[in-house]
Amino acid sequence: MRYARLSDIVQLAVLMQGRHTGVTLDEMEARFGVSRKTAERMRDAVETAFGPLELAESDDNRNHWRLRSDAVRRLVPLSAEEVAELEAAAGTLERTGFEARAAALRELDTKLRATQHTGTLERIEADIEALVQAEGLVMRPGPRQQLDTGLLACLREAIATCRIVEVRYLSQSTGRHSRQRIESYGLLYGNRAFLVGRTDWKNANMRLWRLANMSEVRVTSESFARDPDFDLEAYARRSFGTFQEEPMDVVLRFTPEAKRDASAFLFHPSQTTEDNTDGTLTVRFTAGGLDEMCLHLVTWGESVTVERPVRLRQRLAEVCASLVAHHGKS
Numbered sequence: 001m002r003y004a005r006l007s008d009i010v011q012l013a014v015l016m017q018g019r020h021t022g023v024t025l026d027e028m029e030a031r032f033g034v035s036r037k038t039a040e041r042m043r044d045a046v047e048t049a050f051g052p053l054e055l056a057e058s059d060d061n062r063n064h065w066r067l068r069s070d071a072v073r074r075l076v077p078l079s080a081e082e083v084a085e086l087e088a089a090a091g092t093l094e095r096t097g098f099e100a101r102a103a104a105l106r107e108l109d110t111k112l113r114a115t116q117h118t119g120t121l122e123r124i125e126a127d128i129e130a131l132v133q134a135e136g137l138v139m140r141p142g143p144r145q146q147l148d149t150g151l152l153a154c155l156r157e158a159i160a161t162c163r164i165v166e167v168r169y170l171s172q173s174t175g176r177h178s179r180q181r182i183e184s185y186g187l188l189y190g191n192r193a194f195l196v197g198r199t200d201w202k203n204a205n206m207r208l209w210r211l212a213n214m215s216e217v218r219v220t221s222e223s224f225a226r227d228p229d230f231d232l233e234a235y236a237r238r239s240f241g242t243f244q245e246e247p248m249d250v251v252l253r254f255t256p257e258a259k260r261d262a263s264a265f266l267f268h269p270s271q272t273t274e275d276n277t278d279g280t281l282t283v284r285f286t287a288g289g290l291d292e293m294c295l296h297l298v299t300w301g302e303s304v305t306v307e308r309p310v311r312l313r314q315r316l317a318e319v320c321a322s323l324v325a326h327h328g329k330s
Contacts, residue, residue: 018114022056022064080127154217158184168216183224186232251308254281258303294319
């Protein structure tokens with residue numbers, strides 16, 4: 001057997017052991033650039049060299065093979081939090097245009113999972129999924145807050161186990177502290193970090209709680225039934241940033257000079273772009289967060305025109321006028 005093919009078989013063994021959902025023949029063909037027949041031979045070679053394969057459960061009517069043997073595993077335990085952090089980092093890179101770096105992190109994730117004993121991987125798999133689904137990134141450039149790792153650990157535990165968390169919370173509006181009992185649904189990271197949750201199960205409306213305003217955090221033994229209809233990603237996409245308000249259809253037009261930069265910029269995950277015959281670029285997306293949009297759009301100066309909605313155009317003009325007046329005074 002050629003050295004290159006042997007290397008592919010070892011990689012396939014790692015892949016089949018690292019993916020709890022298994023690997024299909026189609027994925028083998030695409031991954032290694034081989035024919036169906038060669039993919040079948042590679043699958044059989046993995047079974048011969050490393051131990052029996054088994055079929056994983058799937059919903060797509062295709063066979064998903066995974067390697068159950070511990071032949072290529074190592075004695076290095078992974079935690080659900082560590083794997084979830086890798087996925088979160090990969091997602092961040094992907095959303096900001098670094099697809100190759102995101103792919104490299106996901107490759108590392110697969111290899112690390114492949115080093116785990118079967119029982120360890122099965123034990124943390126559900127927690128990994130829960131943590132990944134319960135943490136989102138808001139698409140807004142800017143500085144990030146330093147967060148206490150103990151606080152994050154408590155909140156992640158509360159989210160993963162669906163238990164109520166009790167906190168001492170500082171109100172931004174009144175400056176007073178209060179004790180709050182929160183059903184924790186997820187975390188959002190932007191210029192600030194927020195917990196998404198609610199204090200009353202009868203009220204379906206979620207609220208954003210600033211992590212920086214929390215202290216004396218305790219995960220209680222009291223559990224709650226998570227709303228199956230709540231989607232953190234959909235909740236985050238309602239806004240440009242983290243402020244939640246009714247989404248609006250936004251249409252921006254960038255000058256030919258700014259077209260190159262604007263076309264490479266992700267303003268919102270829902271955006272679409274259109275090249276215009278006059279050399280300008282039109283960007284469309286749907287989101288709430290009027291003031292946060294203005295604070296970002298003002299950085300583009302005269303290179304951007306707000307075509308819709310009118311209230312965003314008016315608010316941006318007010319922000320620009322205020323900045324000019326402030327600059328004149330200084």
